[in-house]
Amino acid sequence: xxxxxxxxxxxxxxxxxxxxxxxxxxxxxxxxxxxxxxxxxxxxxxxxxxxxxxxxxxxxxxxxxxxxxxxxxxxxxxxxxxxxxxxxxxx
Numbered sequence: 001x002x003x004x005x006x007x008x009x010x011x012x013x014x015x016x017x018x019x020x021x022x023x024x025x026x027x028x029x030x031x032x033x034x035x036x037x038x039x040x041x042x043x044x045x046x047x048x049x050x051x052x053x054x055x056x057x058x059x060x061x062x063x064x065x066x067x068x069x070x071x072x073x074x075x076x077x078x079x080x081x082x083x084x085x086x087x088x089x090x091x
Contacts, residue, residue: 062088
């Protein structure tokens with residue numbers, strides 16, 4: 001780890017799938033989780049969408065990416081693409 005990364009402290013990371021890449025330098029990442037319902041005990045799928053900064057515009061729809069927390073970059077962007085873990089198949 002570099003000194004700058006250690007100085008920033010621990011940042012949250014999430015892994016999800018890119019569902020939109022229509023914006024310039026921005027991708028929408030959807031993260032699915034299974035949560036057990038408090039009363040019924042059934043597992044419920046929760047979906048959250050985050051806007052993440054993609055400086056090089058390399059992400060495509062279907063890619064699995066790792067995003068990390070960062071300072072507010074715009075009204076809704078608070079995440080940055082850290083790495084592309086799995087590329088989507090080109091059709």
